[in-house]
Amino acid sequence: MAKLSTKYPGSALITGASAGLGEAFARRCASEGMDLVLVARRQSRLELLAERLKQDYHVNVLVVVADLSKPGAPESIKEACDAAGVTVSLLINNAGFGSHARFHETELQWQSAIVDVNVKAPTVLTGLFLPGMVERGKGGVVFLASTAAYQPAPMLAVYGASKAYNRMLGEALYSELKPCGIDVLSLSPGYTATEFHNVAQVKRLPPMEMFRKPDQVVDTCFRTLGKQPAVIDKVTPFQAFMARVHRKLSRWQAALGASMFTGLLAYAGDVFAAL
Numbered sequence: 427m428a429k430l431s432t433k434y435p436g437s438a439l440i441t442g443a444s445a446g447l448g449e450a451f452a453r454r455c456a457s458e459g460m461d462l463v464l465v466a467r468r469q470s471r472l473e474l475l476a477e478r479l480k481q482d483y484h485v486n487v488l489v490v491v492a493d494l495s496k497p498g499a500p501e502s503i504k505e506a507c508d509a510a511g512v513t514v515s516l517l518i519n520n521a522g523f524g525s526h527a528r529f530h531e532t533e534l535q536w537q538s539a540i541v542d543v544n545v546k547a548p549t550v551l552t553g554l555f556l557p558g559m560v561e562r563g564k565g566g567v568v569f570l571a572s573t574a575a576y577q578p579a580p581m582l583a584v585y586g587a588s589k590a591y592n593r594m595l596g597e598a599l600y601s602e603l604k605p606c607g608i609d610v611l612s613l614s615p616g617y618t619a620t621e622f623h624n625v626a627q628v629k630r631l632p633p634m635e636m637f638r639k640p641d642q643v644v645d646t647c648f649r650t651l652g653k654q655p656a657v658i659d660k661v662t663p664f665q666a667f668m669a670r671v672h673r674k675l676s677r678w679q680a681a682l683g684a685s686m687f688t689g690l691l692a693y694a695g696d697v698f699a700a701l
């Protein structure tokens with residue numbers, strides 16, 4: 427497998443790099459020679475990580491502190507990159523959070539922030555960085571979906587819907603951008619050992635042995651990026667089979683274009699993948 431720095435010459439921009447999967451993405455990209463742009467709200471964590479990665483891998487790291495729930499945050503990140511002369515060749519739309527509660531009992535402001543961080547930010551960031559990648563004929567974009575993206579998610583309703591959006595956006599852009607030399611992936615982790623469940627205040631969780639490690643999810647991502655539109659990280663053999671069926675159906679759908687027939691195919695794929 428070619429090194430990431432060869433495949434995507436330039437910097438990897440990782441949102442949500444202050445914890446969990448984002449931190450694992452940052453370490454992996456640095457270990458493969460990529461310069462980094464690290465984005466999140468917790469400045470001290472980003473700076474500590476940046477120092478470690480600079481020491482361990484001799485890469486350049488730009489820290490951009492941004493709250494993606496705030497209007498204009500993606501634009502300010504692009505401006506910071508331009509001002510520093512950074513060329514982003516790999517965009518990992520990783521920042522995200524959820525809230526485990528009934529919709530009507532959750533503050534509307536909170537639900538709205540989930541949409542801003544999980545939906546609006548990846549859309550706008552992709553829109554800002556993609557034209558440069560297309561111009562250069564090389565690049566990669568990853569959207570963090572989730573196994574929650576494959577069926578309605580009661581008690582995590584807005585979160586689940588936001589992840590379905592990322593899944594669909596990634597799968598559609600895979601087909602659109604393949605001819606331009608851009609790799610796009612919608613990555614769906616299952617339970618992964620990060621701060622996510624604490625932040626979301628999930629009350630009941632499976633045993634820790636069932637959790638994946640962030641590095642394992644990152645491995646799945648880079649094994650798959652550029653080869654297929656979507657991947658579910660680690661699943662039972664039955665789920666893996668169903669996911670393969672789903673991926674085939676998605677590809678046919680993308681190849682055939684939107685129609686009632688392909689809509690039905692996609693629906694069948696969703697039903698299978700959710701089993």
Ligand SMILES: NC(=O)c1ccc[n+]([C@@H]2O[C@H](COP(=O)([O-])OP(=O)(O)OC[C@H]3O[C@@H](n4cnc5c(N)ncnc54)[C@H](OP(=O)(O)O)[C@@H]3O)[C@@H](O)[C@H]2O)c1
Binds near residue numbers: 615
């Ligand atoms: N862990 C799982 O089981 C799991 C499963 C499926 C999908 N995912 C997805 O994986 C992605 C990474 O989550 P994780 O599991 O690594 O969770 P995590 O450990 O809680 O990390 C979330 C990251 O997002 C950042 N973030 C949250 N709100 C932000 C905001 N308003 N502005 C900027 N950054 C913000 C956080 O940084 P700051 O707090 O410093 O801002 C943090 O770096 C998410 O999109 C999540 O939906 C996770």
